[in-house]
Amino acid sequence: MKDKKIIITIDGYSSCGKSTLALQLAQSLNYIFIDSGAMYRAITLYFLQHNMDSHKSEDITRALNQIHLSFLKNPDSKKSDILLNGENVEKLIREMKVSEQVSQVASIAEVRAFAVSQQKEMGLQKGVVMEGRDIGTTVFPNAELKIFLLADMHTRILRRYDELKKITPGISIDEVRKNIEHRDYLDSHREISPLRKADDAKILDNTHLTLEEELDIVLAWANKIIRDE
Numbered sequence: 001m002k003d004k005k006i007i008i009t010i011d012g013y014s015s016c017g018k019s020t021l022a023l024q025l026a027q028s029l030n031y032i033f034i035d036s037g038a039m040y041r042a043i044t045l046y047f048l049q050h051n052m053d054s055h056k057s058e059d060i061t062r063a064l065n066q067i068h069l070s071f072l073k074n075p076d077s078k079k080s081d082i083l084l085n086g087e088n089v090e091k092l093i094r095e096m097k098v099s100e101q102v103s104q105v106a107s108i109a110e111v112r113a114f115a116v117s118q119q120k121e122m123g124l125q126k127g128v129v130m131e132g133r134d135i136g137t138t139v140f141p142n143a144e145l146k147i148f149l150l151a152d153m154h155t156r157i158l159r160r161y162d163e164l165k166k167i168t169p170g171i172s173i174d175e176v177r178k179n180i181e182h183r184d185y186l187d188s189h190r191e192i193s194p195l196r197k198a199d200d201a202k203i204l205d206n207t208h209l210t211l212e213e214e215l216d217i218v219l220a221w222a223n224k225i226i227r228d229e
């Protein structure tokens with residue numbers, strides 16, 4: 001029997017390793033990987049670049065009318081880089097000034113409607129691994145496999161610090177900790193589709209797992225569904 005294509009969602013707090021797992025999983029299954037947070041980051045970058053106020057409704061409407069988001073496969077990282085109006089902003093969106101604003105921007109109803117409708121479209125063909133905060137609850141509530149990823153706070157801070165110090169030399173562990181705690185709070189307390197585990201999501205805590213072990217567990221879950229075992 002031919003394997004069926006499914007949708008896999010990975011949700012969880014910041015810096016739990018969602019992107020790393022999603023990318024590996026997508027490569028193993030020959031699926032498309034989508035980092036939905038990159039879309040909220042690119043929208044935030046647009047506000048910053050154009051001195052627009054994300055608290056003003058006319059600025060929000062104007063910005064969303066001017067923003068076009070797309071993804072382009074990067075042959076080096078094997079990921080897809082995000083393009084904002086045709087410009088590759090994959091590096092810029094990872095900077096601290098974007099991280100500091102993104103949770104506020106991602107809490108705006110119009111911004112979420114804009115991003116979620118594009119995300120839903122990307123799932124029409126199936127064969128997708130999408131990671132974020134509300135993918136299993138809002139974007140793909142009928143996904144065949146939903147994962148809620150956890151890692152302890154200390155591990156998350158160190159992982160993000162290692163990533164950030166390459167692009168923001170001089171950044172301190174304390175700044176990274178504060179940003180993660182702040183985003184955790186805003187992402188899980190916002191009014192519209194806050195971060196929460198979907199009722200039918202499987203919990204996976206990767207604190208003490210190697211990437212290989214983590215991938216083995218998730219591939220076993222996925223293959224069971226794909227092969228109808």
Ligand code: DC
Nearest residue numbers: 036037040102103106132133134183
């Ligand atoms: O995964 P990330 O850290 O790059 O996400 C950046 C921010 O975007 C995060 O703080 C919350 C928001 N986000 C969201 O609200 N919904 C998603 N599906 C993905 C990200």
